[in-house]
Amino acid sequence: MPKRILITGAAGFLGSHLCDRFIAEGFLVVGMDNLITGDLKNIEHLFKNERFEFHHHDVSKFVFVPGQLDYILHFASPASPIDYLKIPIQTLKVSSLGTHNLLGLAKVKKARILVASTSEVYGDPTVHPQTEDYWGNVNPIGPRGVYDEAKRFMEAMTMAYHTYHGVETRIIRIFNTYGPRMRLNDGRVLPAFIGQALRGEDLTIFGDGSQTRSFCYVDDLVEGIFRLLMSDYVNPVNIGNPQEITIKDFAEEIIKLTGTSQKVVYRDLPQDDPKQRQPDITIARKILGWEPKVDRAEGLKRTYAYFKSLSKDELYKKDHREFEKK
Ligand code: UDP
Numbered sequence: 001m002p003k004r005i006l007i008t009g010a011a012g013f014l015g016s017h018l019c020d021r022f023i024a025e026g027f028l029v030v031g032m033d034n035l036i037t038g039d040l041k042n043i044e045h046l047f048k049n050e051r052f053e054f055h056h057h058d059v060s061k062f063v064f065v066p067g068q069l070d071y072i073l074h075f076a077s078p079a080s081p082i083d084y085l086k087i088p089i090q091t092l093k094v095s096s097l098g099t100h101n102l103l104g105l106a107k108v109k110k111a112r113i114l115v116a117s118t119s120e121v122y123g124d125p126t127v128h129p130q131t132e133d134y135w136g137n138v139n140p141i142g143p144r145g146v147y148d149e150a151k152r153f154m155e156a157m158t159m160a161y162h163t164y165h166g167v168e169t170r171i172i173r174i175f176n177t178y179g180p181r182m183r184l185n186d187g188r189v190l191p192a193f194i195g196q197a198l199r200g201e202d203l204t205i206f207g208d209g210s211q212t213r214s215f216c217y218v219d220d221l222v223e224g225i226f227r228l229l230m231s232d233y234v235n236p237v238n239i240g241n242p243q244e245i246t247i248k249d250f251a252e253e254i255i256k257l258t259g260t261s262q263k264v265v266y267r268d269l270p271q272d273d274p275k276q277r278q279p280d281i282t283i284a285r286k287i288l289g290w291e292p293k294v295d296r297a298e299g300l301k302r303t304y305a306y307f308k309s310l311s312k313d314e315l316y317k318k319d320h321r322e323f324e325k326k
Pocket residue numbers: 080081176187188189190192193204205206207211213247269270273274
């Protein structure tokens with residue numbers, strides 16, 4: 001009997017790659033998405049596959065899935081600082097009410113559930129690199145609070161269902177991830193820079209560009225998720241690429257990659273923008289035997305090829321940032 005898995009956020013960047021992976025592994029995949037930030041284009045190639053079904057549903061409302069379920073992956077959530085400003089209440093609800101609904105579903109179906117937490121639980125970290133036992137430095141009422149606190153609640157609720165109800169739970173803390181199917185217009189730094197280069201605009205660095213991030217290629221992340229789901233480790237696990245870079249140097253890499261003749265321009269740093277971020281992946285290495293395989297040069301090449309293949313319409317589609325300024 002093939003195993004059946006529910007993947008929420010299925011039409012999103014990560015969700016769609018997870019659907020592909022679990023289909024390839026021989027699973028029956030139930031994809032669920034309310035499509036406020038997801039895009040059916042990311043999964044349309046699966047619609048002909050008889051092992052795939054799609055439910056258009058908001059998981060913040062009661063979730064009903066008929067039949068057997070062996071696994072649940074909760075990957076539904078807006079995931080860019082621009083989204084948090086534009087849709088703060090949905091961001092809060094999907095990781096709080098949505099997580100509660102899915103934990104309830106996991107309990108009745110006796111399914112194992114893995115929830116997508118984030119390096120944002122560490123906030124603007126005072127410990128570097130970030131280890132899983134660091135409790136974080138989060139501003140609950142800042143612009144990122146709607147995401148960070150909902151994800152922290154998600155972790156608390158997940159652990160409570162594990163200890164109180166005995167539900168099999170897994171928690172991944174995802175660091176910055178990139179790859180094909182990222183939304184070009186979501187305001188995140190990589191699609192922002194590549195989009196700007198493709199449109200012949202200057203690259204916008206927020207602040208002085210000395211803040212750091214560590215970028216993980218999506219295939220590596222998906223492998224980490226797969227291994228964590230199949231493991232018996234209940235505490236949170238960081239998955240990310242420890243190769244750290246300043247945003248200024250990252251802009252230079254994109255300029256070289258795209259061959260653009262544009263320059264960089266400096267804009268105000270958004271409130272509560274973390275100054276540094278790098279995962280400590282000792283636990284992932286030890287427990288899952290996992291580490292990233294795709295370096296940034298290779299990952300960026302693959303990602304650029306994807307963005308270059310998009311239509312002009314998509315390239316010039318209205319950017320959320322214009323709403324924010326009004
Ligand atoms: N950033 C930037 N220019 C942009 C978009 C983002 O300099 O056009 C910076 C942003 O201020 C942050 C970093 O790039 O320091 C990563 O931003 P992103 O929104 O991708 O994710 P975050 O890691 O902050 O959640």
